Amino acid sequence: MSWLTNFVxxxxxxxxxxxxxGNNLWxxxxxxxxxxxxxxxxxxxxxxxxxxxxxxxxxxxxxALLLDEGGWERVEVxxxxxxxxxxxDRKRYGDRLKEAQTETEEKDAVIxxxxxxxxxxxxxxxxxxxFIGGSMGIAVGEAILAAANRAVTQRAxxxxxxxxxxxxxxxxxxxxxxxxxxxxxxxQVKAAGLPYIVVMTHPTTGGVTASFAMLGDIAMxxxxxxxxxxxxxxxxxxxxxxxxxxxxxxxxxxxxxxLDMVVHRRDLRDRLIRVLGLLTAGRRAEGAPAxxxxxxxxxxxx
Amino acid sequence: MQTYLDFEKPVAELEGKIEELRHxxxxxxVNIVEEVDRLKAKADRxxxxxxxxxxxxxxxxxxxxxxxxxxxxxxKAVVEDFTPLAGDRRFAEDVALAGGLGRxxxxxxxxxxxxxxxxxxxxxxxxxxxxxxxxYRKAMRLMRLAERFGLPVVSLVDTxxxxxxxxxxxxxxxxxxxxxxxTGLSLRVPFVAAIVGEGGSGGAIxxxxxxxxxxxxxxxxxxxxxxxxxxILWRDGAHAAEAAEALxxxxxxxxxxxxxxxxxxxxxxxxxxxxAAAAKSLAQAIGAALAELDGLAPDDLVARRGEKFxxxxxxxxx
Ligand SMILES: [Zn+2]
Numbered sequence: 001m002s003w004l005t006n007f008v009x010x011x012x013x014x015x016x017x018x019x020x021x022g023n024n025l026w027x028x029x030x031x032x033x034x035x036x037x038x039x040x041x042x043x044x045x046x047x048x049x050x051x052x053x054x055x056x057x058x059x060x061x062x063x064a065l066l067l068d069e070g071g072w073e074r075v076e077v078x079x080x081x082x083x084x085x086x087x088x089d090r091k092r093y094g095d096r097l098k099e100a101q102t103e104t105e106e107k108d109a110v111i112x113x114x115x116x117x118x119x120x121x122x123x124x125x126x127x128x129x130x131f132i133g134g135s136m137g138i139a140v141g142e143a144i145l146a147a148a149n150r151a152v153t154q155r156a157x158x159x160x161x162x163x164x165x166x167x168x169x170x171x172x173x174x175x176x177x178x179x180x181x182x183x184x185x186x187x188q189v190k191a192a193g194l195p196y197i198v199v200m201t202h203p204t205t206g207g208v209t210a211s212f213a214m215l216g217d218i219a220m221x222x223x224x225x226x227x228x229x230x231x232x233x234x235x236x237x238x239x240x241x242x243x244x245x246x247x248x249x250x251x252x253x254x255x256x257x258x259l260d261m262v263v264h265r266r267d268l269r270d271r272l273i274r275v276l277g278l279l280t281a282g283r284r285a286e287g288a289p290a291x292x293x294x295x296x297x298x299x300x301x302x
Numbered sequence: 303m304q305t306y307l308d309f310e311k312p313v314a315e316l317e318g319k320i321e322e323l324r325h326x327x328x329x330x331x332v333n334i335v336e337e338v339d340r341l342k343a344k345a346d347r348x349x350x351x352x353x354x355x356x357x358x359x360x361x362x363x364x365x366x367x368x369x370x371x372x373x374x375x376x377x378k379a380v381v382e383d384f385t386p387l388a389g390d391r392r393f394a395e396d397v398a399l400a401g402g403l404g405r406x407x408x409x410x411x412x413x414x415x416x417x418x419x420x421x422x423x424x425x426x427x428x429x430x431x432x433x434x435x436x437x438y439r440k441a442m443r444l445m446r447l448a449e450r451f452g453l454p455v456v457s458l459v460d461t462x463x464x465x466x467x468x469x470x471x472x473x474x475x476x477x478x479x480x481x482x483x484x485t486g487l488s489l490r491v492p493f494v495a496a497i498v499g500e501g502g503s504g505g506a507i508x509x510x511x512x513x514x515x516x517x518x519x520x521x522x523x524x525x526x527x528x529x530x531x532x533x534i535l536w537r538d539g540a541h542a543a544e545a546a547e548a549l550x551x552x553x554x555x556x557x558x559x560x561x562x563x564x565x566x567x568x569x570x571x572x573x574x575x576x577x578a579a580a581a582k583s584l585a586q587a588i589g590a591a592l593a594e595l596d597g598l599a600p601d602d603l604v605a606r607r608g609e610k611f612x613x614x615x616x617x618x619x620x
Contacts, residue, residue: 080615081615081619084559084615084619085548085549085550087548087549088548089535089536089541089544089545089548090535090536090537138615141615145612167503167525167526169525169526169531169534169535169549170535170548171525172524172525172548172549172550172551172559173523173524173525173549173550173551173556173559173561174559174561174614174615175525176503176504176506176507176524176525177507177561177611177614177615179479179480179483179504179507180483180486180487180507180511180611181611181612181614181615183480183483183484183487183511184487184608184611184612187484187487187488206504207503207504207525209476209480210464210475210476210477210479210480210483210504210508211479211480211483212480213476213480214474214476214477214480214481215480215481215484227476228471228475228476229464229466229470229471229475229476229479229504230464230466230467230470230471230475231466234466234530235466235467235468235471238465238466238467239466239467239468241468243468244468247468247471248471256472256473256474257474258474258476258477
């Protein structure tokens with residue numbers, strides 16, 4: 001990194017802060033704590049230019065990064081019962097939902113689109129960690145089911161990009177039942193002979209990991225992502241000892257045989273294209289109709 | 303000696319009095335049979351009224367009662383020819399998750415289930431019923447074995463949850479649970495799951511993707527423990543009773559939500575007061591559930607099981 005980015009800009013940031021309080025021109029990397037100019041961060045798709053720390057990005061941005069330009073279509077997710085348990089803790093779940101909806105302008109934590117990846121039709125389900133921690137309730141289950149259904153009917157591969165704290169506990173056992181329901185969903189894709197690829201981003205834990213996320217034909221993760229079943233704090237409290245360095249990080253899971261690869265965000269699109277190309281080069285893919293995306297507009301870049 | 307829960311104190315006092323009277327009568331020869339009977343009737347009435355209106359948090363305590371029948375107690379009481387089977391053939395034998403062949407009501411089945419242990423030493427050995435990945439991988443192996451020989455699978459769910467440990471994470475706890483769910487859903491033989499005590503989260507659903515899910519009257523089944531939920535959402539574990547209420551984790555709530563199929567009656571005052579009778583009640587319900595699945599073709603079983611889980615949350619809420 002240059003002297004300019006490492007030294008001068010943080011200095012400027014400090015000056016700016018003194019002068020007029022908060023502004024959004026500079027970001028502090030939560031990993032290396034160095035300052036990043038907002039345009040640099042944006043250009044690097046929220047990956048720290050100093051240390052490669054991958055910061056969260058919104059699903060829309062993620063999809064723009066992965067898919068061919070233009071020609072996407074949102075896949076409708078069926079409406080679900082709102083707050084089926086009338087759950088209330090310190091706050092009403094109904095109010096939490098409304099707030100998250102207002103903030104994200106989405107109905108729930110997963111959006112589903114059909115688009116193209118290097119010209120190839122794909123269905124992508126992307127989690128928004130900003131929506132109640134990407135937690136999985138009935139709506140997320142229905143989104144994964146809708147994505148799987150679209151993949152099967154269009155004979156397109158399914159890509160799921162996870163970022164979730166686990167089950168939506170405000171939906172009680174109904175959220176627990178999303179584990180079998182989403183498993184059924186991805187099994188339908190597999191039964192149809194279509195690739196099912198999971199890209200795990202920070203963090204992917206709990207019931208999401210222990211269901212469809214760990215069932216990918218290919219399991220990818222972004223560098224440094226926390227991936228696991230139990231939370232680190234719970235484990236520490238249970239066993240009363242410190243956790244090993246890098247515990248539950250993507251690289252740790254790779255070492256322990258739980259992932260195929262850890263992929264830098266800038267390489268993700270190319271890696272997906274290559275993997276899908278290879279997976280579908282076999283016998284099964286030959287029978288698949290090539291006209292599945294006929295209803296969609298052609299990619300703008302074509 | 304009976305272990306009394308906090309809310310059972312009035313019952314404990316009455317039963318203590320009865321014991322005292324019996325003791326006195328032994329030595330003095332005074333006839334106090336009538337008085338004992340009167341107190342016993344009173345204690346029963348008290349138990350009945352207490353257990354008829356247990357709060358969800360009280361049910362959580364009953365579900366975790368140390369004297370409730372665990373896997374091995376049920377096996378002793380109602381399973382003939384039980385033949386334990388061990389190991390996942392990959393890493394280890396996990397005694398937190400028991401399994402084996404046996405006969406329930408004359409019918410040969412594959413039994414799998416969490417084992418919590420019955421005394422301090424046993425609880426530690428069985429890791430309090432918290433299985434590691436090898437436990438779930440053993441369960442999968444036994445399910446597939448059952449399938450190969452056309453034997454129904456019966457699971458007994460009783461766990462605080464999957465073990466939160468470094469080793470468990472290293473060996474892929476999440477993947478093991480996911481595959482176990484997948485295996486259960488795809489089984490081409492009848493599958494009955496019974497929630498007998500504590501149905502804790504992912505560790506429970508791993509064994510409960512069944513054609514029929516039955517549940518003891520005072521068992522609980524939840525996405526998270528009331529304490530865990532309280533410490534996250536209320537930021538204070540002391541709100542566990544409120545969390546238990548909000549989570550709708552009782553058999554009665556879950557039946558209303560369409561998530562379980564049948565409630566299995568427990569003896570008066572809970573399964574812990576008469577584990578053998580509770581096991582009989584359970585065996586009867588398992589037999590009835592298996593009978594409902596008789597004659598279904600493997601394809602139908604798998605399809606109906608899938609439809610049943612897909613329907614959850616879509617219909618019948620409220
Ligand atoms: Zn950094």
